[in-house]
Amino acid sequence: MDQARSTISKIFNGEPHSYTRFNLTQNMEGDNSQVEMKLSSDMDRETGGNGVGDHHNYNSNCNPHVAQKIERTPKNLCFMAVATLLIFVIGYLIGYLVHEKKDLVPTCVASKVPFDEVVAVETGAAPLMNWEKVKKLLAEKVSADKLDSVFSEFSSDNHRAGSPGDEALGEKVLNRFKEYGMKTWTDEHFVKVQDPPASGYNTYHYKEKEEHPEGFLSYSANGAVKGQVLYAFFGEEKDFRTLRDHNINMTGKVMLVRAGRISFAEKVANAAKMGAAAVLIYPYPSDSSFGGTTELYGHVHLGSGDPYTPGFPSFNHTQFPPVQSSGLPNILAQTITFDMANSILKELGGPDAPEEWVSSNKLGSRNDVITVNVNNVLREKKITNVFGVFKGFVDPDRYVVIGAQRDACGAGFAASTVGTSVLVELARSISDMVKNDGFKPRRSIVFASWSAGEYGSVGATEWLEGYLSSLSMKAFAYIDLDGVVTGQNYFRVAASPLLHGLIESTLKEVTSLNKAVTLYSEFAKNNLEANVLEPLKLDNAAYPFLAFSGIPSLSFRFTSGNLDYPFFRTMLDTRAKLNLATYSHVPDLAAIATRFAGHMVLRLVHDHLLRMDVMKYSKIISSRVSQINNKFNSVLRVQPHVLPKALTMQWLMSAYGSYSRASSKLASDIQNSNMDDIEMCRILNDRIMTVERNLLSPYTSPRESPFRHILMGSGPHTMQALYSHLEALKLENPEADANLFHNQFALTTWTIQGCANSLAGDVWALDNEV
Incomplete structure (x- = not known):
């Protein structure tokens, strides 16, 4: 048979007497490439047979485009007859052999699955599993008993960032992710952090008495300072303004302030603005079990990440100056x-x-002199972030990230153990849904265990800095699990305005400790903003995702009140203390937190369109523009000479109008689009994803102002800063600068306009008045 096939091949596959030209054209509408074929003999007739045009001369000794005639002699006719007979015989033999082999092939039994049953096909709008079933499955997977056992596995008395305890916990998380069938990887960074001096403590000397506190604040300046002690309440800006209004000079003073309300870093930065030389921070125990000798630990970097690599990642061997x-x-x-x-x-x-200040304290006199010595040691440490991912089935390159810090200065049960346990248990639950229940997420879910969170979200921020260019186009949300259980009387959520609608719907679907009511019924009570929502603070791990990277972010917690959990950043953050704050309901509350986070994540990867309300920012921008306009007119009435004559509010109002129209147009496009079209859904989702990212000012340096978000960030580029600058101009504050205000006004206006342009979609769809 092989010889027969070879003979036939030689007959039909010899050198061609005429050549074929192929013209490949790409169909720009998305169809498969088309092949246009023309025989050269036809081309010769079209061109007159002169070979002019696209043709190439493949053989210089003969013209390949001219078919040679075969003479019909008796000898040639005989050869043709023999060849025809040979072909017939070979064809008969091939047919006979094929028939014999077919008889030897066993016949298949009838399939148990009828052919008329149609298998469901995943599309852009119709998931294989409806949302009600997804909710039910998640509720079945998560339980307080399972979380209680996870607490034991991930509890540790010593897991400071970069320590063997931290590495051991990271390995446990990584092994769990692998066990759940996730694709895993790790991310190493070499960061600089401050630890206590070699002696173990810094000192202060007050009225012939020297003290040696064991607590410390990383990233403090080092040295010795001698000056008058001055009491400044919580160290907020308003507290320092109060002292200034009482004609109290703060230059060179040592400020004594209470912990709480704002971060340690903000307290120190506020004092530095007033010319203070040092700050002492002490806890004010609201809990009788706190103890008067409890030490505080923390950092005072007014930012996040490694402060010695601002704006870029601290990978090993980087050559940045x-x-x-x-x-x-x-x-x-x-x-x-x-x-x-x-x-x-x-x-x-x-x-x-x-x-x-509701205080009986004195403020301090010139005789109250104190000497403070700080000699912290700067060290480089290797930290490791651990990741696992469930890949999506429709848009695997779009993902939600959910993370928790793993390290702590002590036991860190509320600060890190609970969050890490919720992270791992949620990963197990979703893995079970994917493996055993047929759940198929449209988009991917990335689970992250961060290190060096105690030093200011260092691990998370270094990851953001390292992969910002790809994350900004692919990561559409971040959910933070740090400190999710610190009490049980209140439920608080801090988030991007884009997620407020999703938060409200999730609260209505997740039950509280009282199984008969939902979280919404118990805590929101028809007023989400007043009873549940709170500002996203600088020291929140979700903050850099939102204000630095432009990724819609969310953080939530059960709490006992408006005050922070008193045992954070202390050695007393243990399971026993958290049991006291929650009446021993830690596993139950952690289970509710797991379901809340799980509902948010699963909804974001389940629906055909991302549940984000771009109209929400329209209301916020409108409110900010109105405030600035009122203050602008007030300055014109009182101090008209301080503003440039050519400057008007019309430009900013027009930019807001562009955003309002663009957000309304997107809502209209969604209503008029076919949600079964996967590509259409992807285009609409990408337009939604541009909003947060394009509210980052492109005109500021991440080194000088890392939190570039003009609405949620901090710095002179924000709309709040514009308002404050106008107030300073009105009061003719020496630090006010009309030209600087004019510049910031223009850049902020154009940032809003650029966001509107991006939201509108295609460049021909823009509707601008600027």
Whole structure:
């Protein structure tokens, strides 16, 4: 048979007497490439047979385009007859052999699955599993008993960032992710952090008494300072303004402030603006079990990530020049215990503290002199972030990220153990749904275990800096699990406005400790913004995702009140203390937190369109523009000479109008689009994803102002800064600068306009008045 096939091949596959030209054309509408074939003999007739045009001369000894005639001699006719007979015989033999082989092939039994049953096909709008079933499955997978066992596995008394304990926990998380069938990887960074001095403590000397607090604040300036102690309540901006209004000079002073309300870094930055030389921070125990000797730990970097690699990642062997974050303080900062602070406060002289501080303390006199010594040690540590992913079935390159910090200064049960346990347990639940229940997420879910969270979201921020160019186009949301259980009386959520609608619907679907009611019924009570929503603060791990990277982010927690959990950043953050704060309901509350986070994640990867409300930002921008306009007109009435004559509010109002129209147009496009069209859904989702990213000011340096979001960030580029600058111009504050305001006004306006342009979609769809 092989010989027969070879003979036939030689007969039909010899050198051609005429050549074929192929013209490949790409169909730009998305169809398969088409092949246009013309025989050269036809082309010769079209061109007159002269070979002019696209043809190439393949053989210089003969013209390939001219078919040679075969003479019909008796000899040739005989050869043709023999060849025809040979072909017939070979064909008969091939047919006979094929028939014999067919008889030897066993016949298949009838399939148990009828052919008329149609298998469901995944499309852009119709999931294989409806949402009600997804909710039910998640509720079945998550339980308090399972979480209780996970707590035991991930509890540790010593897991400071970069330590063997931190690495061991990371390995446990990684092994769990692998066990659940996730694709896993790790991300290493070499970061610089400050640890206590080799002696184990810094010191201060007050009225012939020296103290050695064991707590410390990473990233403080080092050195020794001697100056008057001055009490400044919580160290907020308004507290320092109160002191200034009482004609109290703060230059060179050592400020004594209470912990709470704002971050340690903000307290130190506020004091530095007033010319203070150092800050002492002490806890004010709201819990009787706190103890007067409890030490505080933390950091004072007004930013996130490694402050010695601002704006770029701290990968090993990077060759960036040595720089420092503008958020590093240039004054000393140190924590002291409540007992230490109380002994200082009792001996302070000077004027009484303001009545609004609800305090019987004195502010301090020139005789209340203190000397502070800080000698922290800067060290480089290797930290490891751990990741796992469930890939989506429709848009695998679009993903939601859910993460929790793994490290802590002590046991860190509320700060890190609960969040890590919820992360791992949610990964197990979704893995079970995918493997055993047929759930297929449209988009991918990335699980992240961060290190060095105690130093200011260092692990998370370094990852953002390392992969920002790809994350900004693919990561559409971040959900943070740090500190999700610190009490049980209230439920608080801090998030991007784009997610407020999804938050509300999720609250209505997840039940509370009282199984008869939902979280919405118990906590929101028809007023989500007043009862549940709160600002996303600088020291929240979700903040850099939103304000630095432009990724819609969310953080939530069960809490006992408006005050922070008192045992955060102390060695007392243990399971026993959290049991006291939650009446031993930690596993139950963690299970609810797991379901809440799971509902958010699964809804974002289940629906054909991302559940994000772009109209929400339209309301916020409108409110900010109105505030700035009112303040602008007020300045014109009082101090018209301080503003450039050519400057008007019309430009900013027009930019807002462009965003409003673009967001309305997107809503209209969604209503008029075919949701079964996967590509159409992807285009609409990409337009939604541009909003947060394009509210980052492109005109600011991440080193000087890393949180570039003009609405949720911080710095002179924000709309809040524009309002404050106008107030300073009105009061003719020496620090106010009309030209600088004009420049920031223009850049902020164009940032809003650029966001509107991006939201509108195609360049021909723009509807601008600017």
